[in-house]
Amino acid sequence: MNDDKLPVKAEEGHGAVEVAEPIADPGIEPHEYRITDIDPKAADRVERQVAAMFGLAGLLALGSCVAYFAIPRYAELAFGPLTGNANNLVLGLCLGLALFLIGAGAIQWAKKLMVDEEISEERHDAHSTTAQKxxxxxxFNQGVEESGFTRRKLIRRSLLGAMGLLGxxxxxxxxxxxxxPGRKLYSxxxxQGIRVVNDVTLRPIKPSDLVVGQLVNAAPANLAPLQEESGVEYQNAKAKAAVIVVRIKPSEIRTxxxxxxWGIDGILxxxxxxxxxxxxxxxxxxxxHHVLCPCHQSTFDLADGxxxxxGPAARPLPQLPLAVDSEGYLIAQSDFTEPVGPSFFERG
Incomplete structure (x- = not known):
């Protein structure tokens, strides 16, 4: 018996196990031509089918836009015991079918028209040489050519049209x-004359209530009535109008x-x-005199405007000009002179 044909043994644990011979590479099966490979009319017919799918997808995308404006927002459709919003249903169907047709057209294109010959290549290191690049x-250029994207203008134009309309x-x-928002972000x-109140107790604040080094979270006195009228309006107004009041030694302030x-005896x-x-x-x-944002560590010097x-903040905190009314309470001279909030809300 030829020793080359004997099973190879390898040590494993306390004994030996037989290792089977590797399976020979069967190679790539012979390529089978499709009807579209040998019949130009069949290829043209598939091309028209794919283009029709892409074209219909574009029309459905347009239809979704029309449905959005044409169907009343709160119109309902009933299917026996089931009901649904007509606007949402038509939008979903149009967009869903448009995406389905684009996918189906791409699959039909790949299966029937693109070159489908299998190839094999040896594995190599992850790093590529200049020749490999x-x-x-x-x-890649060959793949583009074999896909027919450059040659089959009907498919290319219908696909690009469908993808464009889908946007x-x-x-x-x-x-x-x-x-x-309109001008709401600007104000x-x-x-003028609105009192500054503690945002928890809603008590008006006098200069004598603050000591040097103290910071108080505050709000406008006209915020409370909004809470009873509209919860949404109240939250929006509170979010924009929230302020901090701080007292610093006047000699340490760089105005x-x-x-x-704009300040009262060091109160800003x-x-x-x-x-x-x-x-x-x-x-x-x-x-x-620095105040820190807990989200991204932007730091602002309250003694220097x-x-x-x-940190990443792009501009200083807007300052509210203060005054004192006839009863000795802190009031605003006016609204903020610039938009509050993130810098992208500012429009100059």
């Missing part, structure tokens, strides 16, 4: 994000030009909303 580029519903549906409910009369008031992404801030360090000294 050139080979990959050549193979329209996404633009139309942006309307559902809510009404446009708050602060106004920006034009704000000489700034928006509580970080100008980076809108997080509420109040982490105050008395010795440096709340300018940014660290």
């Amino acid at each position: 050139a080979e990959i580029t050549e193979a 329209l519903p996404a633009i139309v549906l942006l309307r559902d994000l809510g009404p446009l 708050t409910i602060w106004a 920006p030009a034009g704000r000489e009369n 008031c700034y928006s509580k909303i970080c100008t980076h992404v809108g997080c509420p801030i109040s982490l105050y360090e008395q010795t440096t 709340a300018k940014v000294v660290f």
Whole structure:
């Protein structure tokens, strides 16, 4: 018996096990031509089918836009005991079918028209040499050519048209994000004569209530009535109008030009909303007069116009000009002179 044909034994544990011979590489099976490979009419027929799917997908995408505006927002459809929103149902069907037809057309294109010959290549290291990169580029260009994308104009144009039209519903549906803010981002409910109150007790604040080094979270006195009228309006107004009031030694304050009369005996008031992404801030360090945003560590110097000294915030905290009314309470001279909140809300 030829020793080369004997099973190979390998040690495993306390004994030996037989290791079977590796299976010989069977190679690639002979290529079978499809009807579209040998019959140009069949290929053209499939091309028209694929283009029809892409074209219909584009029409369905347009149909979803039309349905969005044509069907009443609260119209309902009944299917026996089941009911559903007609607008949502038609939108879903149109977009779902459009995506399905694009996928089905791509599959039909790949299975019937693209070159389907199998190839094999040896595995190699992850790092590619210059020659291998050139080979990959050549193979990619060959794949583009064999896909027929450049040659079959009907498929190419219908696919690009369908994909372009599919973007329209996404633009139309942006309307559902809510009404446009208009000028609401530029103003708050602060106004001339509005008292500054503690945001917890809602008690008006006098200068004598604050000591040097103290920071108080505050709100406008006209915020409370909104809570009874509308919860949504109240929350929106509260989010924009929240402020921090701090008292610093006047000798340590560097007042920006034009704000000489915005403070009262070292008492300054700034928006509580970080100008980076809108997080509420109040982490105050008395010795440096810095206030820190807990979200992304933007740091503002309250003794120097709340300018940014660290972090991603792009502009200082807006300052609210203060005055004192006839009864000795802190009041606002006006609304903020610039938009509060994240910097992308600012429009100059």
